[in-house]
Amino acid sequence: MQSPLRYGITMPFPAPLPDHPGIARELADAGYTDVWSIEVDGLDGFTPLTLAAAGAPEVNLGTAIVSPYTRGPALLAMTAASLAELAPGRFHLGLGAASRPIVQDWNGTAYDRPYQRVRDTVRFLRAALAGERVAERYDTFEVNGFRLTRPPRTPPPIYLAALREGMLRLAGREADGAILNWLSADDVKRVVPYVHEGGSGKEIVCRVFVCPTEDADAARATFRRMITAYLNVPGYANYQRWLGRGDRLQPMWDAWESGDRRAALAAVPDSVVDELLVHGSPEQCREAIRRYVDNGVTVPVVWLIDAGTGSDPVADALALAP
Template sequence: MTDRDVFLPVAAQASVGAFVEQARRAEDLGYDAAWIPETWGRNAAVVLTSIAEGTDSIDLGTSIMPIYSRSPALIGQTAATLQEVSGGRFRLGLGPSGPIVIENWHGVDYGNPLRRTRETVDVVKRVLSGEEVEYDGEYFDLSGFRLRCTPPDPVPPVEVAGMGPKAVELAGRFADGWHALMLTADGIADRVEDLERGAEKGERDSDDVRVTLALTCAALPDRERARELVRQHTAFYVGGMGTFYRDNLARQGYEETARAVYDAWQDGDRAAAMAAVDDDLLDSLAVAGTPDEAGERLAEFEAIDGVDAVSVSFPRGADPDEIGATIDALAPTESGR
């Protein structure tokens, strides 16, 4: 059975305590894991520590923790600590983010994200093993590092996010999981092929690489409001968050739409950018509608071959009540899973 996770909504939380309450709510409703990103707000590791102390059974993870804002050794230490405080429930999700975030906000050269991701995964896994780390890479040169505390048991999975073919191939070759987003069913099939190719190159079984698909969801009695929220969110990412999301959409056969959304958003015409995301595309990428409608659509995504978990995430414009309503409507217990 496909797991159903929840992606905690950073923008809607007034306090760390609010995150804890959302995670408890998800745990009570039967969600399998709660994920939190790290962008320019709260420190994900600190928040997850509070959530770990305030929950009992739900898995916890970062999706994603950027690899440029911490050293691999520190990421490994952080993962080991979070695995300890959560009682073995932690999953480490990593990713390069993008140049807008890394260069403008952290002041670090974005460089070669694929190579840096691979080296980070390599080093983190060695740190988590508890063995002394000797590593000679293009970006990182470590000698003599070893955890001073007892290494985690079990070792937390190290998963990576990626949209392009090479990034997903890397996940299949070196990571324990892949976090997918903004993909249609056909797009997922194409990227799963990349994952399988990577696993083959790494002499691994692709079934051992967990695929988590993040889906923007709004399940509300007001159908039009739900769809407007998700449409605006999609247009924002394609049009306003650099070129990665635009290119990802174009790669799936929507080049003209991707360009229209991007150009309109860059010109400041938000209405035109949203209008370019038609209903068919919206339903191919996300879940938006009444609770019954959204539940049926989510189940269709869960049935896609190769997907091990779907992560219910939320449009950036949704308020706390709308987020809560969606969490409740799409809970595993509500769908009889």
């Protein structure tokens, strides 16, 4: 099996933010080439990358993902330009529609036409980050006369978080690649051809959930809670049906719909957990991550899952280094 040319880690870590430059330095010295952020309900998607760049200025940086609903088009362009200036040629802007709870329930913005909103944002950003004056009425918003006063010398590539055919094809057609999530190594073989319909050379970034422990019961118990939190969101539920897990997850969905959270947890089968979560010894985890690469992922990004066994996340990350 081939080793990935790029190998990423998810930040932030549980440690205080002032510690993150030093953590990034340790991880880069161990062989990690990429740091990718998350933005859900904790820290924003850009600050941890800035700190990582301070500690390890050679690493690639990426957002996986930020939503075009939660920042206006101009602010998103300015923020991306700032990171592109800080890390010229090494910053990657990952966009995604996110979900109705994040966009509408938490941020008070209507979650309307996500495919079109992402597409329109990519088109706007291509022009804005190239330094063009943008005066355009898109299908989902209008920009009247915006121009970046400090456009980056190297505009960042844009990747799209994609689940099913439409967004995967959009990522291949109008972006520089796709960001995948919540799928097995075998699922990659089904998903990536849709991206490559848009042309060769597209990057496939994949966040891989990894729990480096040989306590399988603890790993599965933790990840069941993540499954019930995420895969009851309609977009993710439909994605798992499309991938072929509908029959096995239907009892969990039924229990969740009835309000029985405990039954929903118990209804998640081990087989689904073991497909979506990499767990075992560090050696077993690295081998499993390589399978994602063999099946078409160009940038695997580890998301460490804490099984509650008292392990140190930085030590776990170092043990998983390529």
